[in-house]
Amino acid sequence: MKNSLSRLGAIVRKEVRQLRRDRLTFGMVVGLPIIQMLLFGYAINTDVRNLKTAFADEADTHLSREFIANLKQSQVADVRYRSSSPAELEELLRQGRISIGVHIPRDFDRRIVDRERAAVHLLVDGSDPTILSVANQLRSMPVGFDSTPPAADSVGAVEVRPYYNPERRTPVNIVPGLMGIILTMTMMLFTAVAIVRERERGNLELLINTPVSSAELMIGKVIPYILIGMLQLALILGVGDLLFNVPVRGSIVDLYLAASLFIAANLALGLLISTLASTQFQAMQMTVFILLPSILLSGFMFPFDGMPRFAQLLGELLPTTHFIRLTRGIMLREAGIVELYPAVIALAAFAAVALTLAASRFSKRLD
């Protein structure tokens, strides 16, 4: 037992020593989270604002003018032009000079009252689905639109109130999810590559002839990466707070507990990959194979509820999906880890299964 611990220590020290010398990997540990945060935080913006808008107000009544004023205030629409007819709006739209055209028919006031026909027509550039969805938000603008009840005293009676991210800032939504993506990428890739590299270089052939057991080897190689994962987490939270003012409303302990489980799941997955891949290149390919659906299907990029049933099923199989539920819950909704138990159970189960599979494959002898 004592010898086993000292062997484990030897492997951890060796791993850390090699990692320190491997400038590129070391740089990735720190650089990757920061660059991704900046990229996702600044460049990706799913709440579209300032859509170029023109309107044609054929009614020109008190109510219609108020509607336009309201629209301008929403910041979603950047009202640039005033047109005289719907035809002119269509032309602007076609030319790409506007994304939304607002047409207020002559009988606007009456339409609001009898609600038989839409009071306002939105001409939307549907070629970009994001714009379309934003424009859909405008439908809920207070003006007796479709089924929207027209409050008697009209404009401003119904308002859109987004919860948890009232300013609709993307980073608030992105950072908790990004933690999942960054940890998936680095944990899985680093572990897989670290082991496959040893196999490629022949180190493993040497090690299996020494008293080092496969369990000692596996655990010893994984420990430094657990620490790296924790470091990255702190880094992401720090940058998130500093640059994007992303809050951690819930308990930071809960967050680290969730992250530990998630890191364990990813390391186990990395180990599993390392037993399947025979070259570093293969290991990288397999990582991408898991990473891509983790980005697309986990709810990080697209709202999970909006995905087709089949994609949701696939998403449920990814640890990132469950981790993102945990981080968003803890960081934004102030939920406790216990309340979010389904995701915790899923992550734990995932880690256990992957680790068992990896260990059984890893300890296999050469034949």
Next chain:
Amino acid sequence: MSEPCAIEARALSKHFGSLVAVDKLDLDVPRGRIYGFLGPNGCGKSTTIRMLCGLLTPTSGRATVLGIEVPGDAAALKARIGYMTQKFSLFGDMTNYENLQFIAEIYSYPRADRERRINELLERYDLADRRKQLAGTMSGGQKQRLALACAVLHKPDLLLLDEPTSAVDPQSRRDFWAKLFELAEAGTTILVSTHYMDEAERCHRLAILDRGVKVADGTPQELKENTGMHVVEVLADDPFAAQKLVDTVPGVVSVTQLGIRLRVLIPDSIEDPVERVAARLKQGNLAASATLSAAGLEDVFVAVTLKPERVAA
């Protein structure tokens, strides 16, 4: 230390599916000797070594290594075996000192003596002034010395070397063997696989493997004396033409060209080997001479790995 042999194998076999990698191998490796495994690539050398150190489970047969049944208590065995791989397998991004330190740690070498032992090895294997050099930046010969130092750090009773000198120049190879003799002298049993004749020549004893079967076993001297073949050496101006000609002499089982020389093997049941060859050369009007020669290890190797149909003919 009471067992007579360091390694004893009886009818050891290993099959990979339908492929028979090692076929009923009997082996007796005496203690404190350098024992060579000679054979072409894929003859079962590595498979045998892996079975002996417990990495592969034999399909059938049994083996005892240092008195321990394999596969059995692999951990106990590994602590007494040193293993040096064909390819450099230490950590290129660590210094020589760090590599030795790592090996000392995983073999649980007594902490108090560690520093002294590492320095002793750096000294003995001429690496003292390269203590802080990254292992990956050294030459082939230096890497090999480091590998040997690491393999013997924990003072193993048995050293297994899998084609240790394949990436090394002749001078380094000579130095390397000098170190091996030192170790054998100090009581270490060494099993070394090789496909170099000059290395095989240096072993105390030798087994020649061919397609998983042991085809010869003995000291290099014994093997050379018992080939069962006459060796006729032909010196020719046009060795290529001479080879074609000699190949048709009745009784000749093998002709190997070495520069302008031909080594011709003829079973020793044939009385007049030189005359036969000379007559054929004369017939063909080639300027060449034929003389009887003593068998070298290369001839032994060719003789024992001959395809059976050729011998029968």
